[in-house]
Amino acid sequence: MLGSYGQPNNQPLFGWILVAKDVSSTSSALKKPLDYTLVWNSASVKVSQDSPGYVWLPKAPDGYKALGHVVTTTPDKPSLDKIKCVRQDLTEQCEAYSWIWGTGGDSDPNSFNFYAVRPSNRGTQALGVGVGAFVAQNGGTNSSLSITCLKNTNAISKSMPNLKQIGALLQTYSPILYLHPDEEFQPSSVDWFFSNGALLYQRGKESNPVKIAPNGTNLPQDPHTDGAYWLDLPADADNKERVKKEICKVLNLMYM
Structure with missing residues (x-):
C-alpha cells in the first residue's frame, strides 16, 4: 500500500488507490517507513463517527518519500509493514486540489483539512502519476505538502502528438455544428454551465433543486x-x- 484512500462519506464510494510491488533486481524501489507521526485524530471532534480516526504520516528513510497517510481506528501506531515509501527518483511533486473534509468547514485555510492530491506538473509530456491518496494538513491548498506522487520513468512516446498537432487534428476532423437562429438550447462548456446556474434536480423534489459545484x-x-x-x-x-x-x-466570443 502507498497510502489510504479518503472521500466525503455522504457519497457512494467512487475513487481508487494504487498499490505497488517492487520487481526491481535490487529491491530498492520500495522501503518500509522508519516510524510514524500522528498528524491528526478525531477523538475530540464533535461529529457523528463510528469510532475515532487517527491519521499517521510515515517517516521515510533517507532517499525515500511517503506518498500517502495511514488511517487507523486506535491510537496505536500502525505496523511498519502497513505501507511502503518510494525511492525519491521515482517520485514527483504533487499538489492539493479537491477538498474532502475539514474541521472548519469548506476548505477553511485556518483549519485542518483533507484534500485529494494530483501531480503539480500535468500535460502531454508530464511524468507525474497520482496514486489516489489524500493529504491531511493544517491550511489550504497553497500549503506545502508532506507527501508526493509517483513518477513515470518512461518518457512519453515521441509519436504522441504535441499541442499544436492536436489543435490541427481537431480543426480538421471535429464536426461542425450549425444552429438555427431560434435554437433555444445553446452549447457551452461543462465548467461554464456548472459555474453559471446549472441546477441538479431530483425526482420527487423538483421544487428544491441543488446548485452544482463547479467541479461537479x-x-x-x-x-x-x-x-x-x-x-x-x-x-x-x-x-x-x-x-x-x-x-x-460566450459562443460569440469563441467564434469571433
Missing part, C-alpha cells in the same frame, strides 16, 4: 439511480434567460 463533486455517483436526477437551467424565468444569453455571448 456533488453530482450523484450511484449507477443505479438512472432517471432519478437531471440537470437543467434555473427554474425562474429571469435567471433562465440570463444563463441562455450568457451562453450566446
Whole structure:
C-alpha cells in the first residue's frame, strides 16, 4: 500500500488507490517507513463517527518519500509493514486540489483539512502519476505538502502528438455544428454551465433543486439511480434567460 484512500462519506464510494510491488533486481524501489507521526485524530471532534480516526504520516528513510497517510481506528501506531515509501527518483511533486473534509468547514485555510492530491506538473509530456491518496494538513491548498506522487520513468512516446498537432487534428476532423437562429438550447462548456446556474434536480423534489459545484463533486455517483436526477437551467424565468444569453455571448466570443 502507498497510502489510504479518503472521500466525503455522504457519497457512494467512487475513487481508487494504487498499490505497488517492487520487481526491481535490487529491491530498492520500495522501503518500509522508519516510524510514524500522528498528524491528526478525531477523538475530540464533535461529529457523528463510528469510532475515532487517527491519521499517521510515515517517516521515510533517507532517499525515500511517503506518498500517502495511514488511517487507523486506535491510537496505536500502525505496523511498519502497513505501507511502503518510494525511492525519491521515482517520485514527483504533487499538489492539493479537491477538498474532502475539514474541521472548519469548506476548505477553511485556518483549519485542518483533507484534500485529494494530483501531480503539480500535468500535460502531454508530464511524468507525474497520482496514486489516489489524500493529504491531511493544517491550511489550504497553497500549503506545502508532506507527501508526493509517483513518477513515470518512461518518457512519453515521441509519436504522441504535441499541442499544436492536436489543435490541427481537431480543426480538421471535429464536426461542425450549425444552429438555427431560434435554437433555444445553446452549447457551452461543462465548467461554464456548472459555474453559471446549472441546477441538479431530483425526482420527487423538483421544487428544491441543488446548485452544482463547479467541479461537479456533488453530482450523484450511484449507477443505479438512472432517471432519478437531471440537470437543467434555473427554474425562474429571469435567471433562465440570463444563463441562455450568457451562453450566446460566450459562443460569440469563441467564434469571433
